[in-house]
Structures are given as structure tokens and as C-alpha cells.
Amino acid sequence: MPKMMYRDAVVTTIAEEMARDENVVCLGEDIVGGMGTPGGPEAIGGIWSTSTGLFGKFGADRVIDTPISESAIMGAAAGLALSGKRPIAELMFADFIGVSLDQIWNQLAKFRYMFGGKTKCPAVIRMAYGAGYNAAAQHSQAVHQILTGMPGLKVVMPSTPADVKGLLRTAIRDDDPVIFLEHKALYGMSGEVPDDPEYMIPFGHARLSRAGQDVTIVSTGLLLGFCEAVADRLAAEGIGCDVIDLRTTSPLDEETILDSVEVTGRLIVVDEAPPRCSLAGDICALVAEKAFAALKAPPLAVNPPHTPVPFARELESAYLPSVDKIEAAVRKVLAYR
Amino acid sequence: MQLSREALLRAYRQMKVIREFEERLHTDIQTGEIAGFTHLYCGQEAVAVGVCEHLSVEDKIVSTHRGHGHCLAKGCDVNGMMKEIWGSREGLCKGKGGSMHIADIDKGMLGANGIVGAGSPIAVGAGIACKIDGKGHVAITFSGDGACNQGTTFEAMNMAVVTKAATIFVFENNHYSEHTGFEYAVGTQRDIASRAEAFGMKVWRGDGTDFFSVFETMREVLEYVRTPGNGPAAVEFDTERFFGHFEGDPQRYRGPGELDRIREFRDCLKNFRKSVTDAGVLDHADLDALDAEVLEAIEESVRQAKAADRPTAEDVLTDVYISY
Ligand SMILES: Cc1ncc(C[n+]2csc(CCOP(=O)(O)OP(=O)(O)O)c2C)c(N)n1
Ligand SMILES: [Mg+2]
Numbered sequence: 001m002p003k004m005m006y007r008d009a010v011v012t013t014i015a016e017e018m019a020r021d022e023n024v025v026c027l028g029e030d031i032v033g034g035m036g037t038p039g040g041p042e043a044i045g046g047i048w049s050t051s052t053g054l055f056g057k058f059g060a061d062r063v064i065d066t067p068i069s070e071s072a073i074m075g076a077a078a079g080l081a082l083s084g085k086r087p088i089a090e091l092m093f094a095d096f097i098g099v100s101l102d103q104i105w106n107q108l109a110k111f112r113y114m115f116g117g118k119t120k121c122p123a124v125i126r127m128a129y130g131a132g133y134n135a136a137a138q139h140s141q142a143v144h145q146i147l148t149g150m151p152g153l154k155v156v157m158p159s160t161p162a163d164v165k166g167l168l169r170t171a172i173r174d175d176d177p178v179i180f181l182e183h184k185a186l187y188g189m190s191g192e193v194p195d196d197p198e199y200m201i202p203f204g205h206a207r208l209s210r211a212g213q214d215v216t217i218v219s220t221g222l223l224l225g226f227c228e229a230v231a232d233r234l235a236a237e238g239i240g241c242d243v244i245d246l247r248t249t250s251p252l253d254e255e256t257i258l259d260s261v262e263v264t265g266r267l268i269v270v271d272e273a274p275p276r277c278s279l280a281g282d283i284c285a286l287v288a289e290k291a292f293a294a295l296k297a298p299p300l301a302v303n304p305p306h307t308p309v310p311f312a313r314e315l316e317s318a319y320l321p322s323v324d325k326i327e328a329a330v331r332k333v334l335a336y337r
Numbered sequence: 338m339q340l341s342r343e344a345l346l347r348a349y350r351q352m353k354v355i356r357e358f359e360e361r362l363h364t365d366i367q368t369g370e371i372a373g374f375t376h377l378y379c380g381q382e383a384v385a386v387g388v389c390e391h392l393s394v395e396d397k398i399v400s401t402h403r404g405h406g407h408c409l410a411k412g413c414d415v416n417g418m419m420k421e422i423w424g425s426r427e428g429l430c431k432g433k434g435g436s437m438h439i440a441d442i443d444k445g446m447l448g449a450n451g452i453v454g455a456g457s458p459i460a461v462g463a464g465i466a467c468k469i470d471g472k473g474h475v476a477i478t479f480s481g482d483g484a485c486n487q488g489t490t491f492e493a494m495n496m497a498v499v500t501k502a503a504t505i506f507v508f509e510n511n512h513y514s515e516h517t518g519f520e521y522a523v524g525t526q527r528d529i530a531s532r533a534e535a536f537g538m539k540v541w542r543g544d545g546t547d548f549f550s551v552f553e554t555m556r557e558v559l560e561y562v563r564t565p566g567n568g569p570a571a572v573e574f575d576t577e578r579f580f581g582h583f584e585g586d587p588q589r590y591r592g593p594g595e596l597d598r599i600r601e602f603r604d605c606l607k608n609f610r611k612s613v614t615d616a617g618v619l620d621h622a623d624l625d626a627l628d629a630e631v632l633e634a635i636e637e638s639v640r641q642a643k644a645a646d647r648p649t650a651e652d653v654l655t656d657v658y659i660s661y
Contacts, residue, residue, distance in 0.1 A: 029515070036521025037513065038592030044516045067486035067522040068453050068514055099452065099489070134372035134424070136435045138451030275661055306661040310653055311435030312424030313372050318650035 001192040009164035010050040017172045025062045028090030032065035074103035081123040094129035094143045108177040109152030120175040132185040137308040142272035148249040154178045155250040159224040161191040166201030183222040204251035212240020216260040219270040220246040265296035275303035297336030352382040355406045357635045375436045378406030380579035383605035385410035387551025397463040397476040399456040404449025411446045419638035425645035432648045454487025464504030473563040477505045483514020494536040501568035508573040533571030545576030546603040
């Protein structure tokens with residue numbers, strides 16, 4: 001299998017799908033880059049290099065560089081989707097859902113249901129999320145807990161380049177609106193990626209990235225790698241961890257989580273979003289409800305604190321869950337009783 | 338030139354402080370010691386200073402991601418700002434906000450802002466407060482040629498008009514929003530002021546690389562908006578940014594020689610120096626003395642920022658009404 005970076009998996013999958021289906025169109029700020037400048041179109045791509053070369057291949061009608069108008073971008077995606085196109089709209093930072101939320105939440109997400117099933121709404125909303133760059137409170141947030149809580153949306157959080165490929169293709173071919181969350185700190189991650197142009201990963205199927213009998217660790221995105229590191233450390237001591245990569249937070253693969261907890265009896269969920277009303281809290285509740293008898297310790301959620309994301313290096317690293325914090329959480333659950 | 342010698346020296350010093358603050362950051366960022374995303378204001382100094390030299394602490398400003406110049410011009414402490422950008426707990430926002438979120442409410446500086454277009458609605462609220470208080474104070478929002486395309490900006494302009502808010506929309510057209518040219522992104526034929534006019538505001542235009550153009554234009558704009566009953570106004574200044582969109586931007590969207598050209602012919606500090614020395618109101622020695630003094634002040638701010646206390650893990654949990 002060829003090796004590829006996470007960001008390149010984004011671009012190549014989009015390019016393959018645009019070549020396959022002429023209804024696929026892209027839109028977003030600076031996705032061409034250089035429009036209306038002396039350097040000209042593609043003088044410089046978007047800030048994440050996740051659309052490089054698309055304009056040259058597919059032209060201005062299908063690769064639409066937009067003004068800074070997130071609400072109109074998301075609304076245009078909704079209108080395109082209702083008009084037979086398959087838009088892939090980019091939000092440069094996930095934090096900017098704040099500007100465009102109505103079009104995502106009250107429009108895109110609700111069309112199919114509100115219209116009594118009379119329409120499809122095949123839109124992909126891609127966005128870069130997450131902390132780690134000292135980009136402070138308005139450019140660092142994990143927003144999956146907000147979007148996962150919205151009926152009508154599917155929410156995808158790939159943790160590896162291969163998963164970007166398989167999940168993004170599924171997202172583009174899906175007939176419902178899909179939120180595709182790309183962690184900014186993973187864009188440079190390299191990994192093997194299947195080159196099968198039909199490679200797809202179905203939504204709602206988690207991936208077991210480490211197998212063990214003693215504790216179940218559930219995560220996704222950037223923090224999945226932290227959990228794997230903890231599992232590898234503990235394996236050296238003979239402690240076995242199941243590490244489950246959710247891949248999609250909506251739909252949620254309950255079965256894989258519950259099956260694992262039936263064996264281990266211990267659960268920690270590691271989540272980059274704030275703790276209240278969180279994905280981690282939700283999964284802990286699920287397990288308490290459906291696997292209560294199997295539990296040997298209370299389920300434990302590992303989140304950042306309930307504060308905005310701080311700027312300074314010392315503050316941001318204290319804010320984010322780390323390998324050490326996750327390891328401490330696992331040991332706490334193991335030591336229970 | 339109606340300005341006194343003192344006023345001229347002060348304006349020059351303010352612009353020079355911003356210039357050297359930014360030039361120094363540009364250098365220090367290369368070392369990797371400063372974290373985060375930093376957008377430098379270098380090149381646009383005449384706008385911030387030409388506007389803020391008319392303001393008192395009771396007048397409010399709302400800024401952008403490119404906010405250092407606005408903050409300094411409105412009177413934020415140089416050392417407190419440098420410490421903030423270096424992430425110190427002694428910084429103006431205790432190291433929690435950083436470059437994009439510097440604020441000093443006591444100085445009438447209601448915050449830089451990481452969300453493009455977020456500032457204008459806030460300035461409408463502040464402008465309504467000024468109107469209610471009836472003391473002739475104003476609220477000013479700075480927006481770029483990119484921010485002028487945001488729905489929030491349109492809503493703010495209309496709402497300011499219908500509420501007769503004492504709000505001034507200052508558009509700094511530096512021709513680029515990130516990597517995109519305003520000729521592509523602004524539909525009204527290279528013209529932002531006409532949009533504001535269409536919303537029902539009186540508008541002005543000026544040269545944002547010429548302090549005197551900005552200052553004299555703002556004198557009129559402020560006289561108008563400070564007059565009870567008139568409501569908001571807008572002004573567009575044509576200007577230049579000397580560095581990339583953010584530090585690290587390779588700027589391949591620029592034309593050949595563009596940066597040299599704007600540094601040569603569109604530099605507000607050079608233009609100011611030439612005007613005042615040609616007119617014989619100040620001489621080079623006056624300005625050179627200020628240059629040296631400013632450089633030393635910036636050097637001192639960096640010394641302080643490097644030596645200042647660092648925040649600790651406990652600081653994460655403060656300044657929020659509840660934390661878990
Ligand atoms: C809502 C929102 N959309 C996009 C961005 C990313 N972004 C930051 S600055 C910028 C360009 C702003 O251009 P302009 O308003 O002209 O200001 P300038 O950078 O030229 O000072 C963009 C797209 C953002 N911070 N917030
Ligand atoms: Mg601009």
C-alpha cells in the first residue's frame with residue numbers, strides 16, 4: 001500500500017470522487033487561493049493544503065473560491081444539495097460553525113425529515129478542528145459534541161490517513177449531510193492508504209486499534225494516538241487494553257463498545273471536547289445503562305476542563321488530555337476496589 | 338498642517354511604536370519562542386493612529402485578528418501587550434488570549450477578534466450605548482476588505498443605521514483577505530464604501546498610507562457622528578500590509594517587486610517624515626531621536642516579556658464562572 005499524509009488523503013479522495021461524479025463540487029474560503037491577485041489562481045492553496053490542484057483539474061465552476069461568508073457557504077451547500085449536486089464545503093476552522101450554524105443545523109440537517117423524506121441532502125461539510133497550535137479560544141475547539149447532538153447529521157472523525165480515504169469517500173457518496181472533522185495536528189501524519197478507488201469504510205463501524213482484556217479505552221481523532229501510546233506502555237507491564245477508534249460519532253457503534261466492556265468490565269472514554277454534555281459522558285452513560293452488570297469499576301470520562309481553550313503553551317498543554325493523564329486514568333480504573 | 342509640533346511628534350511616535358513592535362515580533366517569531374498565530378499590522382499604522390489620535394478613553398474601538406496596531410494606538414500598554422503575545426501570566430490577558438484576543442476595556446479597547454466579521458455587531462451595541470449616554474462618544478469598528486463580505490458586517494451596518502448608533506465603520510482595504518484579492522471577493526467593483534452608502538450611511542474615503550489623509554478625514558467623520566441625531570458613518574482607507582497574512586505566509590499571491598514597491602512608495606512613516614520635514618515643521622533630528630527612543634522601549638518590552646512569570650496549570654481554571 002502507498003504511504004500518504006492525512007491531508008493528501010483528503011485531496012486525493014476529493015479528486016477521485018470529482019473525476020468519478022461530475023455532480024461533486026467544492027466550495028470554501030481560499031480553497032483555490034490567489035483569486036484576484038497578481039499571483040493568480042492557485043498561487044497558493046488553502047492554509048491546510050487540502051484542496052491543492054483541484055481548481056486546475058476541475059475548473060472554476062466546480063471548485064468555487066468564496067468570499068469570507070460562512071453562513072452563505074453553508075447555505076449554498078444546502079441549496080446545491082437540494083438541486084442535484086453533491087457539495088463538499090470547507091470551513092477553514094471548525095470554530096466558524098458559530099457564524100454558519102443555522103444553515104447547518106436548521107437547514108441542512110433537517111431537510112430530509114421535515115420534508116417528509118421527499119429529498120436527499122448529500123452535502124459534506126469538512127472542517128479543521130482541535131487544539132495543539134496555541135491558536136487560543138476561537139481557533140482550537142473540538143466541536144463534535146455540538147454537531148453529534150443534532151439529529152439529521154452524520155459526524156465523522158478520522159484518526160488516520162487510511163480512514164480519511166475510506167470515510168471521506170463514504171461521506172461524499174452518502175445522501176445525508178455529513179460533518180467531516182479533520183484534526184489539524186493530524187494533517188502531517190503519514191500512513192499506509194489503500195489505493196483502491198472504491199475503498200470505503202461504512203459509517204457506524206468502529207475500529208479496534210489495540211486488543212486487550214483488562215480495560216476498554218474509547219477515543220477518536222488526535223487523542224486516539226495518545227490512547228494507543230498508553231496501551232503500548234501498559235502492554236509492557238502485562239496490562240491489556242482494547243483501544244476503540246469510533247471513526248464516526250453519529251452513527252455510534254454501540255455494539256463494539258458494549259462487546260468490549262463485557263470482557264474488560266472497565267471503561268475510559270477520552271474526548272477532546274469540554275466535559276459537560278460530552279461524547280465521553282454520553283458513552284459512559286450508555287455503558288452504565290447497557291452493560292451495568294459487566295462493570296468492575298465506574299466508567300471514567302477524560303476531557304479537558306470546562307473552560308475555553310487557553311492560549312499560552314503551558315496553559316494549552318495543561319488543558320488538553322495527554323498521554324500521562326490518560327495513563328493515570330487507566331490506572332485509576334484498574335485500581336478500583 | 339494644522340497640528341501642533343507636540344501633536345505631530347506624538348502621532349509619529351505612535352506609528353513608530355506599532356512599526357517597531359511588529360518588526361520585532363516578525364524577527365522573534367522566527368526563533369520559535371512565540372506561540373500561536375500572529376497577524377502583523379505593519380504598513381497600516383497611519384489608519385490606527387490617524388483614527389485613534391482623535392479618541393478619548395471613553396470612545397470605544399473593536400478590532401480584528403490583525404489587532405496590535407489598534408490596541409497600541411488606543412493606549413494599551415506596550416509591555417503588557419508584548420507579555421501577552423509571549424504568553425506570560427503578566428500579560429494584558431494573563432496569557433489566556435494571545436495575539437488575536439488582546440483587550441483592555443478600561444482603555445476603551447473592546448478586544449481584538451479571531452472571528453472575521455465578529456467585531457462590527459459588537460460596535461453597534463457599543464455605539465448604541467454611546468447614543469444612550471449622550472456624551473458625544475463613539476464606537477469604532479475596524480474591518481478588512483475580507484470582513485466586509487461577512488453577513489455580520491451587513492447586518493451591523495443596517496442595524497446601526499436604523500438604531501442611529503454612534504458607530505463608525507472603518508474599512509481597511511489592504512487588497513487581500515488571506516490569499517484572495519479584493520477584486521475577486523468584493524463584488525462592488527473594488528469599492529467597499531459604496532456598500533456602506535447603500536445601507537444609508539454617509540461615507541468617506543481616504544489614503545490609508547498617509548497619516549494626514551486619515552487624520553483629516555476622521556476629523557470630519559467624528560464631527561458628524563458625535564453630533565446627536567446623525568447616527569453612524571463609514572470610511573474606507575486604502576492601505577497596504579507589509580508582511581504576510583500570518584507569520585509564515587509565503588505570499589506567492591503577490592506580484593513581482595510588489596513588496597519592495599509598497600515599502601518604497603506606500604510607507605506611512607516615510608511619507609510622514611517627508612511631509613513634515615519638507616514643510617519645515619519638524620526636522621530629521623527630532624524624528625531620529627524618537628526612533629531611538631521607540632527602539633529602546635520595544636527592546637525593554639521584549640526584555641520584560643522574556644523575564645515575566647509563566648502561567649501555571651491552576652491558571653487554566655480561573656476567570657470562567659465555573660470550571661470542572
Ligand atoms: C469567521 C472567520 N472566517 C475565516 C477566518 C480566517 N481568516 C482569518 S483572517 C482572514 C482574512 C481577513 O481578511 P481581511 O478582513 O481583509 O483582513 P486582513 O487580514 O487583510 O487584515 C481569514 C479568512 C476567520 N478567522 N474567521
Ligand atoms: Mg484585507
